[in-house]
Amino acid sequence: xxxxxxxxxxxxxxxxxxxxxxxxxxxxxxxxxxxxxxxxxxxxxxxxxxxxxxxxxxxxxxxxxxxxxxxxxxxxxxxxxxxxxxxxxxxxxxxxxxxxxxxxxxxxxxxx
Amino acid sequence: xxxxxxxxxxxxxxxxxxxxxxxxxxxxxxxxxxxxxxxxxxxxxxxxxxxxxxxxxxxxxxxxxxxxxxxxxxxxxxxxxxxxxxxxxxxxxxxxxxxxxxxxxxxxxxx
Numbered sequence: 001x002x003x004x005x006x007x008x009x010x011x012x013x014x015x016x017x018x019x020x021x022x023x024x025x026x027x028x029x030x031x032x033x034x035x036x037x038x039x040x041x042x043x044x045x046x047x048x049x050x051x052x053x054x055x056x057x058x059x060x061x062x063x064x065x066x067x068x069x070x071x072x073x074x075x076x077x078x079x080x081x082x083x084x085x086x087x088x089x090x091x092x093x094x095x096x097x098x099x100x101x102x103x104x105x106x107x108x109x110x111x112x
Numbered sequence: 113x114x115x116x117x118x119x120x121x122x123x124x125x126x127x128x129x130x131x132x133x134x135x136x137x138x139x140x141x142x143x144x145x146x147x148x149x150x151x152x153x154x155x156x157x158x159x160x161x162x163x164x165x166x167x168x169x170x171x172x173x174x175x176x177x178x179x180x181x182x183x184x185x186x187x188x189x190x191x192x193x194x195x196x197x198x199x200x201x202x203x204x205x206x207x208x209x210x211x212x213x214x215x216x217x218x219x220x221x222x223x
Contacts, residue, residue: 004155033210042201042213043156057210090155098144098205103155 003027004104006091012110013081021076021107023091031097032074034066035090037106043090049074050097078109086111120217127223131189135202135214138183142204146211147176147187149198156201159187189219197221 005024013019023032031050035043047056049068063085065077078085088108092101125131137145143164148156162169162176162185169176175188185202199218203211 040216042215044213045210048210055210092155097207097210100146100158100161101211102158103148105153105155 004091004093004102006089006104006107008107009105010108010110012112014112015083016080019078019081019109021078021089021091021109023074023076023104024072025091025093025102026072027093027102028071029093029095029102030071031094031101032068033092033094033101034064034074034076035092037088037090039087046076081109081111083111085109121215122218122220124220124222125192127192127194127221129192131187131192131196131219131221133187133189133200133202133217133219135185135187136183137185137202137204137214139204139206139212140183142206144205145176145178145185146203146205147174147185148201148203148213149196150201150216151198159200192219192221194221194223 003026007022033048034046036046037043045057046060046064047066063079067075088106090103090106092103094101146161147159149159150156160171160174160176162178167178173190177186197220199216201216202214
């Protein structure tokens with residue numbers, strides 16, 4: 001009954017090697033979000049899509065990109081991962097910005 | 113920048129006690145607040161929310177209180193159980209789009 005599904009749960013990549021994380025939803029929500037969460041820290045918003053409108057947070061590095069080809073799917077692309085990008089990446093969805101966000105269980109990214 | 117913070121990083125309680133987790137927010141424009149529970153290895157799970165036109169909202173075993181005068185939010189958990197052990201985050205929405213999370217409180221429940 002998972003509603004926000006993230007694949008894979010664990011991803012290992014090499015320093016500088018591009019990596020893509022995926023998220024899908026069965027809720028048909030308008031808004032999809034990507035967060036980065038480092039150990040013992042709160043989730044930090046990277047960007048979100050309100051339908052097809054992309055909204056980037058001011059301090060999100062250029063190294064991070066996102067794609068939303070349709071309502072159900074959203075991708076996070078890290079073009080050249082550095083050691084500091086090792087983290088849990090969380091995807092979330094909501095009907096609107098002022099509605100509860102539903103989170104997936106995240107993808108834990110490790111950088112070798 | 114402005115952010116939501118929590119008063120205590122950890123809280124330890126006995127099973128059956130009531131727990132109170134506090135949060136201070138700084139953005140007076142925030143009009144929507146959420147409490148999330150995050151267990152190890154999982155994503156945050158919605159617990160309860162409250163809008164700025166309310167000062168109290170109750171759910172099953174949980175109550176959220178909002179004091180806009182002092183910009184304070186609290187989560188009360190009644191009859192705390194071992195399954196309540198997790199990290200709890202408050203989050204605010206200043207302007208109705210992105211969530212800003214506080215630092216989190218780790219709740220430990222011992223039996």
